[in-house]
Amino acid sequence: MKRTTLSLIAGTAALAAVTAFAALDTPSASGAAAPGSAAQLPVERTGLLCPAPSMSDIADTAYTSFTPVTKGVTGGGAARLRAATGQSADGTEGGEGGKGGKSGKAGQGAGKKAGEPVLTPKAPGTPATGETSGADTPALIGTADGGFAPGWTVQETTEVVAGTGRGLLGVNCTGADTEFWFPGAATATGRTDYVHLTNPDDSAAVVDIELYGKDGAIKSPLGENLTVKPHASEPVLLSTLTDERQDDLTVHVSVRSGRVGAAVQALDDKAGGDWLAAAADPSGSLVLPGVPKDATDVRLIAFAPGDDDADLKIRLASPDGLITPAGHETAHVKSGMTTAVDLGDVTRGEAGSLVLTPSDQAVPVVAALQVVRGKGDKRETAFIPATAPVGARATSADNSAKGTTLALTAPVGTATVKVTASAGSEGGTPVTKTFTIKSGTTQDVGAPAPAGLKGTYALTVEPVSGGPVYASRTLAATEGGVPAFTVQTLPDDHGTVAVPRTEQDLSVLQK
Numbered sequence: 001m002k003r004t005t006l007s008l009i010a011g012t013a014a015l016a017a018v019t020a021f022a023a024l025d026t027p028s029a030s031g032a033a034a035p036g037s038a039a040q041l042p043v044e045r046t047g048l049l050c051p052a053p054s055m056s057d058i059a060d061t062a063y064t065s066f067t068p069v070t071k072g073v074t075g076g077g078a079a080r081l082r083a084a085t086g087q088s089a090d091g092t093e094g095g096e097g098g099k100g101g102k103s104g105k106a107g108q109g110a111g112k113k114a115g116e117p118v119l120t121p122k123a124p125g126t127p128a129t130g131e132t133s134g135a136d137t138p139a140l141i142g143t144a145d146g147g148f149a150p151g152w153t154v155q156e157t158t159e160v161v162a163g164t165g166r167g168l169l170g171v172n173c174t175g176a177d178t179e180f181w182f183p184g185a186a187t188a189t190g191r192t193d194y195v196h197l198t199n200p201d202d203s204a205a206v207v208d209i210e211l212y213g214k215d216g217a218i219k220s221p222l223g224e225n226l227t228v229k230p231h232a233s234e235p236v237l238l239s240t241l242t243d244e245r246q247d248d249l250t251v252h253v254s255v256r257s258g259r260v261g262a263a264v265q266a267l268d269d270k271a272g273g274d275w276l277a278a279a280a281d282p283s284g285s286l287v288l289p290g291v292p293k294d295a296t297d298v299r300l301i302a303f304a305p306g307d308d309d310a311d312l313k314i315r316l317a318s319p320d321g322l323i324t325p326a327g328h329e330t331a332h333v334k335s336g337m338t339t340a341v342d343l344g345d346v347t348r349g350e351a352g353s354l355v356l357t358p359s360d361q362a363v364p365v366v367a368a369l370q371v372v373r374g375k376g377d378k379r380e381t382a383f384i385p386a387t388a389p390v391g392a393r394a395t396s397a398d399n400s401a402k403g404t405t406l407a408l409t410a411p412v413g414t415a416t417v418k419v420t421a422s423a424g425s426e427g428g429t430p431v432t433k434t435f436t437i438k439s440g441t442t443q444d445v446g447a448p449a450p451a452g453l454k455g456t457y458a459l460t461v462e463p464v465s466g467g468p469v470y471a472s473r474t475l476a477a478t479e480g481g482v483p484a485f486t487v488q489t490l491p492d493d494h495g496t497v498a499v500p501r502t503e504q505d506l507s508v509l510q511k
Contacts (some may be wrong), residue, residue: 038498042073042150046494049261050081050140050173051196051275052233053132053158056165060133061158063140064398066422066458067124070150070495077146079121081154084139084198084233121148127397127425127458139233141200142173151495153458155398157486161479164192165267167380170398170475170486171275176200176259180278182251183301183338184368184383187211187239190269194235195251198261199228205258211242212250212303216336218242228260235265248340250303250366271372272380274486279385282306284362286386287317288369289353289442290407290472290487291346296379297372298343300354302365304333310363316346317353317409322440330359351444353409353470356386373483382474382487389468390417391492396459396473399447405474406447406459410437413467420462421448425455439467461490 053061065079118140119130124147144152154173160166176198185193199205209223220241228234238251253262267273280286282305291298304310310333315322325346333339346352356367368385396406399421408417420432428450435445450457463469471490476483 038500040496041499042070042495043497044149045143045145046149046152047175047200048142048152048154048173049176049198049200050142050154050156051171051198051263051265052139052235053137053156054160054169055135056160056163057135058162059135059158059160061131061137061156062398063118063130064127064155064425064456065119065121066127066153066395066397067121067144067148068151068393068395068458068460068493068495069125073124073147073150075147077144077148079142079144079148079152081117081119081140081142084141084231086229086232124148125430126423127456129425129456139196139198140173141198141231151393151395151493153395153397153493155396155488157398157475164269165273167272167274167482168475168477168484168486169274170488171263171277172488174261174263174277176261178255178259180253180262181282181303181366182253182264182276183279183303183366184276184370185238185249185251185264185266186247187242187245187249188247189245192267193238194265195238195253196233196235196263196265197228197253198233199230199258200261201258202230203258204229205260206256207260208254208256209236209241210252210254211238212252212336212338213244213246214248214338218244248301248338250301250338266383268381270377270379272482272484274382276368276383277385277489279366279368280388282364282366284358284364286356286365286367287353287409287411287470288367288384288386289409289470289489290384290474291352291354291369291371292373292474292485293347293349293351293444295347295371295373296345296375298346299370300331300341300343300367301370302331302333302339302367304335304363304365306364307335308363309333309335310365311359312356312365313359314341315355317355317411317440317442318350319441319443322355333365351407351442353407353442355411371487373485378482380482380484382485384472384487385489387470387489388491390461390463390471390490392462393493393495394461394471394490395493396488396490398475399457399459399473401449401453403476404447405476406445407442407472407474408435408437408445408461409442409470410439410467411470412439414439415466415469416464417469418462418464419445419447420460421450422458424450424453424457427454428452428457434464437469
């Protein structure tokens, strides 16, 4: 298995995998922009992929769909979620489902009939919810167009009351791409980790899964040339790819042909489990936002995919500013080897986010946190991957009046942030609040809830001024004395896209 290096080709391939589109608009004479500028327009079509939620017969899963109201959208369109059963949109056979017996189970569970959608999205501004149960719930393939496309968000939240991975598991459904990094997986005794691959397209995808442990690349021919059939989903158990048992692994998913959605489901026999979402692209500086203030153990897993070692400064953005954890000032990450740093109860009862910056020269790394709440047999685990900033707007679906925590981090400059709570899925009036996050701090803000809330609601986060903002949302619930929780980071929801002005294109053609 060859070593993967960062390259311009890889960056170009990732750019080509973007699934959102906007119509080219000719500016009016009065509003014409200077040559070389671009219009920021709402996307007209987008796609989301939700992994099969659980293999437990006692799993209960809730899905929440939400499209924020976006300026400049005229309405119309629709959003759809269908099972990844190996059938194309017109019902013709496109291949069987992957391992795990997920094919042919469209929308079953909680009284659903085969072929019935798990939920029907509502108009922008109002969440829609649906539920399934049991081990036969399939992965879902979603598309949205018109007024439903800009910022469309679907959250998958699963409750498992007993057994391996018991607790609260949550994941944001994501778009298809060609490359993913997952630092924080494992093949250790007591861990059951699956890479879920979902193919939304009409042709098969060919995928490689590479594993990197503490000593470097792990030879795994079984992870090469994996075929994911059209409109199908394939869960791949990591322990079937290697005999090595490792506590900390970095998983690299790269697509040779086509594109897929990917997520890792990490389940522990004794400490619960959660979804590990893909980390942000390799970078010299990273932010991992929203470590719960009552975390009892925090573990940093980092990997440098290039040819150089990375030396990182480790700092915690606390409510009072950036601090250096005692005894963990720096981390040396050897090229091609997974490095783990046990930070213990680093937050010490306060909100916090981890900020990684170069000690010397900037070397691209990927990173994630494994976070534990509780102790002994009452432990629960979740993951926080490094994430991109909020950008123009980020969206979080499936929030409740109790148990929702919104963490906002401004690592390099004071920022003003507007947070809007949508109407509830069953009633309520939207509410907006504005917060100021001081430079170098993390704040667990009092997220607004809709007036007269009934059901669940969505949050949109929009920076108004200042430096970049990073965000995450934590859902928490105590079940049988176990502090169950799940954390989702909130990068830009890609509700708009920059489109070159018409006169710019014409000027290029005239040269």
